[in-house]
Amino acid sequence: MIEKLAPFDASDYLDDDEVMAEYLAACLEDPDPDVFLSALADVAKAKGMAQVAKAAGLGRESLYKALAPGAHPRHETIRKVVAALGLKITIAPAAAE
Numbered sequence: 001m002i003e004k005l006a007p008f009d010a011s012d013y014l015d016d017d018e019v020m021a022e023y024l025a026a027c028l029e030d031p032d033p034d035v036f037l038s039a040l041a042d043v044a045k046a047k048g049m050a051q052v053a054k055a056a057g058l059g060r061e062s063l064y065k066a067l068a069p070g071a072h073p074r075h076e077t078i079r080k081v082v083a084a085l086g087l088k089i090t091i092a093p094a095a096a097e
Helices: 017-028 033-047 049-056 060-066 075-084
Strands: none
Touching: 017 033, 033 049, 033 075, 049 060, 049 075, 060 075
């Protein structure tokens, strides 16, 4: 008998701010911008999309659209969403290889 498995949803495992920050940092290193947008959507879902949208000053539908694969959100939108998540974006020197 074949069992049906539920699709994997990363937001189910994002239950701590430190885990969320590490997840976003790892995804930000991927050259595909959709990876980071998808991760940001996962974190927003874990925190509650309506709550994050309100804190960012966006409508819930606008937040979904901004974080959809292939979207090109403005830097200001990303900053607002990250701040609404209780996180911040930082820059560090690249490790010498």
